[in-house]
Amino acid sequence: MADEDPIKAVNDGISIVAEVLKAAGDAPQVKEAAGNLGQTAVTLTKTINNVLLPLAAVNFAFDKAKFYFSSKFQRDLAEKTKKIPPEHIVEPKASIAGPTLQGLAFTHEEPNLRDMYLNLLTTSMDGRSASFAHPAFVEIIKQLDSEEAHLIQGVLQASLPHPIVQVIRTLKDNAGYQLLALHVLNLTRLDTNEPLENKRLPAMIDNWIRLGLVEVTYGTHLIDTGVYSWADKRPEYLRLIVEPQPAGAKIEYEKGVMRCTDLGKRFAQAIGLK
Incomplete structure (x- = not known):
């Protein structure tokens, strides 16, 4: 130059x-x-x-x-x-x-x-x-920290929506539910491919939603339910199912979808991810 x-x-x-x-x-x-x-x-x-x-x-x-x-x-x-x-x-x-x-x-x-x-x-x-x-x-x-910048790249690069779940406690006689673990993704260790829990992840995803990069919905799920097969092996879920529960209550996970927004796709292009 x-x-x-x-x-x-x-x-x-x-x-x-x-x-x-x-x-x-x-x-x-x-x-x-x-x-x-x-x-x-x-x-x-x-x-x-x-x-x-x-x-x-x-x-x-x-x-x-x-x-x-x-x-x-x-x-x-x-x-x-x-x-x-x-x-x-x-x-x-x-x-x-x-x-x-x-x-x-x-x-x-x-x-x-x-x-x-x-x-x-x-x-x-x-x-x-x-x-x-x-x-x-x-x-x-x-408004991203270094760890977020690393994790969001995988989300923005994906061509398909991401399966995501939240762990809930369903009360007796379906009287309601309590949210126990929000925004659970299939994070794994790079060296062993074993499930990896990141307790900061829910707040990170809330931040990505706030920034308009992704949108997350629960109650709807991807057609291929096999993409959620990891959910009952997650430490967030396994830790909760062994805890004593109120009479008639049970621990479940609710399937959801995380999608990259149009803004997120354009952002991904601008920073060289697509």
């Missing part, structure tokens, strides 16, 4: 200063720090107090971000964009590039999130796919 390219300018550690300071808002301490970012080490070693904590966090992020953009960013971006024919490379929209670079400043040490940001930036630089990039996708990535 040419020397005057704005991405190169960021790579030299210029634009990232404004982006990181912007993330901290208009606090007077931040404005004052803008004139002397070299005080990072001093700020971080001062007595911790509520006023200086935000400033310390910003300067800490800036210090590490500056190293990344000056030493690794160009290589990472070159690797991502190497398959784009030169005639199709375009300047990314500022509404994509600016927030994406800001996000990279804080997450470049987390591979799952870093790849999402870099893939989104690459999409916005490819004239054949730039229309798939949307400023909202930067905000979606910002």
Whole structure:
């Protein structure tokens, strides 16, 4: 890329200063720090107090971000964009590039999130796919943690809906039910393929629903019920069926479906999953 390219300018550690300071808002301490970012080490070693904590966090992020953009960013971006024919490379929209670079400043040490940001930036630089990039996708990535970013990839890449279950306690005479375990998926260990329980998963899926990436429904299920054969072997279910239950109550699992939304499909395209 040419020397005057704005991405190169960021790579030299210029634009990232404004982006990181912007993330901290208009606090007077931040404005004052803008004139002397070299005080990072001093700020971080001062007595911790509520006023200086935000400033310390910003300067800490800036210090590490500056190293990344000056030493690794160009290589990472070159690797991502190497398959784009030169005639199709375009300047990314500022509404994509600016927030994406800001996000990279804080997450470049987390591979799952870093790849999402870099893939989104690459999409916005490819004239054949730039229309798939949307400023909202930067905000979606910002609201995922590294583990979520890893797990959601499998969901977004799938061409078919995912079987999902919730474990319930049905009361005597069908007087109602109690929800005991929500959003159970067939997670397994990579090395042994044994069931793996992740207690954070229900909250993660709720977050994906909130972000509009997936939708989950119970009471309806996939036609091939064999895709739920794993449900009665899940630790979430096995742990509950051995517990004492009220008279007449029983533990069951209710089949459901998790689907990728249209927004989720477009997001998947934008970050290189489809």
